[in-house]
Amino acid sequence: MMYIMIALGGAVGALCRFGATKWINNLWGQHFPLATMSINILGSFLMGMAFVVISEKMPSLEPLRPLIMVGFLGAFTTFSTFSLEIVSLLNQQAWLSAVSYLSLSCLLGVLALIAGIGLARLF
Numbered sequence: 657m658m659y660i661m662i663a664l665g666g667a668v669g670a671l672c673r674f675g676a677t678k679w680i681n682n683l684w685g686q687h688f689p690l691a692t693m694s695i696n697i698l699g700s701f702l703m704g705m706a707f708v709v710i711s712e713k714m715p716s717l718e719p720l721r722p723l724i725m726v727g728f729l730g731a732f733t734t735f736s737t738f739s740l741e742i743v744s745l746l747n748q749q750a751w752l753s754a755v756s757y758l759s760l761s762c763l764l765g766v767l768a769l770i771a772g773i774g775l776a777r778l779f
Contacts, residue, residue, distance in 0.1 A: 658722045665727020673732045688753060689741040692734050693761045699733030700765040704772025713776065 673695055680691035706724050710717045738761060745754035 661720070661723040662727040662730075665723040665729075666731040667727075669728040669731030672728075673734060689738070689745075689757055692737050692741055693757060693764075696733050696735065696738055696761055697764045697768045699729055701768035701772040703729050703733075704769040704774075705776040706772075708773050708776035713779070 676695055676698075677691040680694055684690050703725065706721075706729065710721050710724070742754050742758055745751075745757065
């Protein structure tokens with residue numbers, strides 16, 4: 657059953673990532689990998705929230721951890737795509753974009769996770 661939950665969560669997460677990427681790229685263009693960065697930051701925030709809700713606030717939801725945290729959020733966030741985009745920027749010699757993207761994604765992702773934990777603990 658756990659594998660089915662992970663697969664279902666992963667399918668929904670991947671579809672959400674695809675839809676969010678299309679939407680963000682339509683709004684802002686593709687000159688900077690804003691879609692991937694935004695999705696990684698949102699995913700980090702949601703992971704922080706899910707961690708607190710499942711681990712601390714509502715332990716009865718522990719059986720849903722594979723569906724939500726492993727499946728959905730694992731497929732929704734795009735770290736492998738993030739890594740490939742950094743290498744692509746480096747190959748294009750877009751040094752400032754590569755360093756900015758790497759730094760902002762990591763810093764804002766960690767801050768978003770902390771914010772998610774903090775917000776979830778308020779309720």
